[in-house]
Structures are given as C-alpha cells and as structure tokens.
Amino acid sequence: GQQVMQIPQYQHVQEGEDFTTYCNSSTTLSNIQWYKQRPGGHPVFLIQLVKSGEVKKQKRLTFQFGEAKKNSSLHITATQTTDVGTYFCAGGNRGSQGNLIFGKGTKLSVKP
Amino acid sequence: NAGVTQTPKFRVLKTGQSMTLLCAQDMNHEYMYWYRQDPGMGLRLIHYSVGEGTTAKGEVPDGYNVSRLKKQNFLLGLESAAPSQTSVYFCAGRRGLAGVDTQYFGPGTRLTVL
Numbered sequence: 001g002q003q004v005m006q007i008p009q010y011q012h013v014q015e016g017e018d019f020t021t022y023c024n025s026s027t028t029l030s031n032i033q034w035y036k037q038r039p040g041g042h043p044v045f046l047i048q049l050v051k052s053g054e055v056k057k058q059k060r061l062t063f064q065f066g067e068a069k070k071n072s073s074l075h076i077t078a079t080q081t082t083d084v085g086t087y088f089c090a091g092g093n094r095g096s097q098g099n100l101i102f103g104k105g106t107k108l109s110v111k112p
Numbered sequence: 113n114a115g116v117t118q119t120p121k122f123r124v125l126k127t128g129q130s131m132t133l134l135c136a137q138d139m140n141h142e143y144m145y146w147y148r149q150d151p152g153m154g155l156r157l158i159h160y161s162v163g164e165g166t167t168a169k170g171e172v173p174d175g176y177n178v179s180r181l182k183k184q185n186f187l188l189g190l191e192s193a194a195p196s197q198t199s200v201y202f203c204a205g206r207r208g209l210a211g212v213d214t215q216y217f218g219p220g221t222r223l224t225v226l
Contacts, residue, residue, distance in 0.1 A: 001171075009152065033214070042202055043155070045214040088154065090215075097162055098143060098206065098213060099170070104154035 002027045004091045006103030014111050019076040021106035023089035031092045032065055032072045033100060038085040046074075046087075079110050114138055118203050118218040125193045125225045133188040133201055133221050141205030144186040145170075145215065146178060148199040155202065161186055162208075193225045 003026045013019050023032065031050045035043040047056055049065035049072060056063045062075045072089055086107045090100035116137045125131055135144065142163055147155040157170030159178040167178045175197060177189045186205075190197060203218040 006154075035215075042217040042220050043204075043215075044217070048214070090155075097160075097168075098208065099145075099157060099160060100215065102147075102155040104152060 002091070002093065002101050004089060004101045004103045006089055006106055008106055009104065010107045010109075012109045012111065013079050015081060016078050019079050019083070019108055021074050021087050021089075021108075023072045023074075023091075023103050025070045025091045025101075027093065028069050029091040030069075030094045032069075033090045033092065034063060034072075034074055035088045035090060035102075036085050037088065037105070041085075043088060076108075079108070081110050081112055084108060084110050116141075116203060116205055116216050116218040118201075118221050120221060121219065122222045123224070125190075125223065127194060127225060129193050130189070130191050131193065131223075132190075133203075133223075135186045135188070135203030135205075135218055136184055137186075137203075137205045137216075137218075138184065139205060139216060140183075140207065141216070142183075142208035143206045144180065145204045146176070146186065146188045147202045147204065148172065148197075149202060149220075150199050158188065158201075193223075195225045197223065198225045199223060 005024045033048045034046040037043045054065040060077045086105040088105045089103045145160045146158040161180040164183040201221045204215040206215045
C-alpha cells in the first residue's frame with residue numbers, strides 16, 4: 001500500500017539554527033498537508049500544497065512540494081523555542097476519498 | 113463552537129473490558145476519522161466515515177468497531193480490550209469540500225489497557 005516516509009525522526013537544534021524535515025511518498029500525491037503537534041497536544045493543520053513545484057511561506061516556515069508530487073519539505077529558519085513539537089506530513093490521493101496517509105513525524109526540540 | 117471534542121480524556125481498562133470513545137463535532141463535518149497514535153508510529157487510521165450512517169475500515173481496524181448514527185457523533189468501540197490497544201486515540205473531522213480541506217483533530221483520549 002501507499003507509504004509516506006518522513007525523515008529525520010528526531011532533530012535537536014540550538015535556538016536560532018535552521019531545521020528541515022523531509023517527506024517522501026511511494027506514489028504520486030494529489031496534495032500534501034503539514035500538521036504540527038505540540039507536546040501533549042493534538043495535530044493542528046499548518047498548510048496544504050497542491051501544485052507541482054509549489055512553494056508556500058508562513059513567516060519563518062517554508063513548505064515545498066516536489067515537481068513529481070512525490071516529496072515535500074518543511075524548512076524553519078532561525079528556530080525559536082515555540083517551534084518545539086512534532087511535525088507531520090500527510091499525503092492525499094484522489095482515489096482515497098480524501099483520506100490522508102501520515103508520515104511518522106519529525107520531533108523537533110530546541111535548546112535555548 | 114466547541115469544535116471537535118472527545119470523551120473521556122483518560123481511561124484505564126483491564127484486559128477483556130469493553131468501552132466506547134465518543135467524538136462529537138459542531139463544525140458540520142461530513143467526514144470523520146478515528147486514529148491511534150503510538151510512539152514512533154505516527155497516526156494510523158482505524159476507521160472512518162464519509163457521512164451519517166456510513167463507516168469504513170482504515171489501516172488498523174481489527175479489534176475496533178464504529179458507528180455514525182448522527183452526523184455530529186462518531187463512536188469508537190473496543191469490545192474486548194487488549195494491552196496492544198494502549199494508545200492515544202484522536203478523532204478528526206473534515207467538511208469534504210473542494211479546495212483546502214483541513215482535518216480538525218480533537219484533543220485525544222489516552223487509553224491504558226492493563
């Protein structure tokens with residue numbers, strides 16, 4: 001079945017350093033969504049990418065969708081302690097009734 | 113608007129006991145989902161519903177049953193709990209509209225089966 005791989009599993013950074021997490025799908029996706037889960041919390045939607053090669057920015061966060069629509073990345077510039085949490089990518093397919101396949105997530109810790 | 117709510121927040125069961133987790137939403141979601149989250153495993157889909165009165169199996173449905181008698185509610189049942197079902201359970205809903213179609217998650221239920 002379809003798989004969505006996400007790396008790295010953990011990332012420890014010093015505050016102010018950059019952070020990137022990568023997502024790869026075994027199949028071509030119709031869209032990819034990114035979610036953030038704070039420690040002890042629930043996943044919260046960040047963004048959706050739909051177009052091949054799409055790049056979207058939210059302040060210090062940059063999201064990319066690959067040209068082949070099989071990979072994606074989230075880059076955080078100059079991390080802050082408020083960025084701590086687990087970041088999940090989730091791939092959607094047209095034939096899946098809108099269901100998402102979640103990656104296992106990247107857990108980010110930020111040392112002040 | 114309460115959004116997506118889940119009850120209970122925490123529960124401890126003994127092996128073999130049964131329980132029902134309730135998910136309620138007031139966001140007019142057509143689609144609803146039950147996920148489980150285990151350390152290092154991400155979110156795995158248990159069952160989902162594409163509308164009132166419908167349910168379907170997800171990736172890990174064994175040992176669980178669901179019902180969606182009303183659009184607002186999606187129930188997850190464990191008939192005979194096993195230690196392997198110790199997990200955090202999240203309910204989510206989405207409207208099912210074209211365009212950006214976010215899944216909104218509830219706060220989760222932390223279940224321990226002894």
